[in-house]
Amino acid sequence: MVMSQPPKRPQSNIWEVIGLLLGPARRLQLMVIGSIGLVVMSWILLGDLRNYWMAGSQPSDMTMAVLQQTAVTKPFAQRWVRLVEPVSLDCSHALRWTEGGNVTEVVLAFDDSKQQPIWLEYRGGYNCEELKSIPLEGMLVEPDQFWTKHGMFAPSSRYPLMELKAGRSPADLLKDAESMGAACVLFIVMLLLGYVTRPKKKEVSLLSPLAKIGP
DSSP states (O other), X not given: OBOOOOOOOOOOOHHHHHHHHHHHHHHHHHHHHXXXXXXXXXXXXXXXXXXXXXXXXXXXXXXXXXXXXXXXXXXXXXXXXEEOSOOEEEEEEEEEEEETTEEEEEEEEEOTTSOOEEEEEEESOOOHHHHHTSOOEEEEEOOOHHHHHTTOOOOOOSSOOEEEEETOOHHHHHHHHHHHHHHHHHHHHHHHHHHHTSOOOOOOOOOOOXXXXXX
């Protein structure tokens, strides 16, 4: 009489061990956060890349009339521009923000007709006279609601409010895109970690019946 050998018990691999340590709740949490984060960061990444491609390889000269047309164009895309018309600074409406030792200053300005409002954003702290000598070249963007929430004045006008980030260039957009790309990789890792550590289905092997030898 020959008996078949019982199947060997499979050894747990490293992913199963990690899965046991995480537990089902944390594993599910990883997958949910990874999925949502990947969708959000991918959307932001695509927006940054789109803005980078459309910003141009060099600043384009722009009058206030062209700026007004650009402001109402949808979908809006950031532009690398150089304002060729002077603006009037209203330094009574300005906001200075300091974070991590970096100073950002936002000042309200108007065109000669006082109809087109524009925020001018500068890196660093300056007085009003110093601001007048800084070239009006940078990234033309939609106004950042962050400034409004922190007390920056947004005047009502027949023309949409715009914002010029003085001294900025498409290189800053590329840096933002690289950061978003790194964030996407992180969320992909979280999603994969939750997936590969999922519990495996147990395979049940049946013992073969006893084999008889002889009559």
